[in-house]
Amino acid sequence: MKTFLDKIRGRTRVLISENERAVHLAKGELQGILGPGEHSLATMRGTLVIERHNLAQPQFRSDYEKALFDKLPEVAERHLTVVRTKPGEVAVLERDNRVHTVLGPDERLVLWREAGPWTWELFDTEADPELSPKLMRRLGDARQTQQFVIVPVTEGSVALLHMDGVLTKVLEAGLHAYWKAGRTVTQRIIDLKRQSLDVTGQEVLTLDRVTIRINLSAEYRVADPVKAATEVKDFADTLYRALQLVFRQHLGALKLDQILERKGEVNAEAADKIRADMAMIGVEVSDIVLKDVILPGEMREILNKVVTAEKEAEANVIRRREETNATRSLLNTAKVMAENPVMLRLKELEALESIAAKVDRLTIHNGTGGLMNDLVRLRDESAA
Known part of the structure; x- marks a missing residue:
């Protein structure tokens, strides 16, 4: 019955639910915003326009x-809230005390008031570009990280x-965050711990024109x-x-024999030059070690022959010396x-005993009597 009467009077009924709002126009002109409930509106000869908005989408988006x-x-003031940021500003918007979104610099956001309550905080990113740890954690938990950069720095390093x-700051170990705010934020991690550097397979031409390869090792740390x-x-x-450069110059001024004699040693002057040059760029060099001197195959064979000849000569000298001592x-x-005949006879008996221990049968042609007589005679001679 109501619908029939409304048609006669040129009106229509519009039902708006609690989670909706509606913008209505008549003859192309804005008439207002409809709240929840049933509304009887003039059709204006079919020019009535109803634009519905669901509050589940709190941002107000409309061509009108x-x-x-x-x-x-x-x-607009009664139904809508406007959040606006200036250049260099960031706004953290909260809905019912929970982070809803983050607005970047020079942005504008229109929200339905009834979808709130809304609160927000503005941050001047030019005056203070760093986020507090508490805010960083809140935004991270809300997954609103699009407006800032997180810089993690591990122990023993700086960023x-x-x-x-432009270099702005040196960051110690920890977790840091900075607003982007329309600028480029980058970081470079520098390890401050002691490190080693190996230089392997470097070819060097010695003073006597022998090509060798060397392996070097250095310990260093970044001081500045x-x-x-x-x-x-x-x-x-x-x-x-x-x-590379310093040791090529240093070893290139030495002969092969000199290098081999001092293998493992590092020239103090060369090491001091490296340390001084690196200190100028903030790097502290401690140990420098010449680990290996690698000779070409032909040179190794020659040196092996020389060493063999030297060792044979030494062995001959030792052998002659021992023979001389034995003689x-x-x-x-x-x-x-x-000078002592008794000693001679005792030696003979020792030899006889040694021979007797090695044979099954021993025949003495002089007889045991003759042997004993000889022993008695030796005893008498020694007594006289």
Whole structure:
């Protein structure tokens, strides 16, 4: 019955639920915003337009937004909330004390008031670009990380923070966060722990024109990260090239025999030059070791022959010396026996005993009597 009467009177009924709002127009003009309930509206000869909005989507998006704020500001103020940021500002928007979204610089967001309550906080990213740890964690938990950069720095390292290509700060170990705010934020991690650098297979031409290969090792640490990162492109590569150049110059001025005699030793002057050069770029070099000197195959064979000849000569000298000592010992023994017949006879008995131990049968042609008589005679002679 109501519907029939409404048609006669040129009206229509519009039902708006609790989770909806509606913008309505008649004859192309904004009439207002409809709240929840049943509304009887004039059809205006079929020109009535109803634009429904679900509050589950709290942002107000409509082609009639500008007209609404210009022609019906009181209606817009009653139903809508506007959040606006300036250049260099960031707004953290909360809905019912929970992070809803983050607005970047120079942005504008229109929200339904009834979808709130809404609160927000503005941050001047130019005056203070760093986020507090508490805010960083809140935004991270809400997955609203699009407006800032997280810089993790591990223990034993530092990070060089650059904003728009300019070095801004040296960050210690920890978790840091910075607003992007329309700028480029980058970081470079510098390891401060002691490290080793190996230079392997470097060819060097000695003073006597022998090509050798050497292996070097150096221990270093970054003492000044700012200098190490800004003075040169790559401080590790700079140290590598310094070791190459200095040791080529140093070893190239020595003969092969001199290098082999001092294998494992590092020239103090060469090491001091490397340390001084690297200290100028903030790198502290401690130990420098010449680990290996590798000879070409032909040179190894020649040196092996030389060593073999030297060892054979040494062995011959030792052999002659021992033979001389043995001969001298025999001569001394002969002199003692010549001067002492009893000693000579005892030696004969020792020899006889040794022979008897090695044979099954021993025949004495002189007889045991003759042997004993000889022993008695020897005893009498020694007594006289």
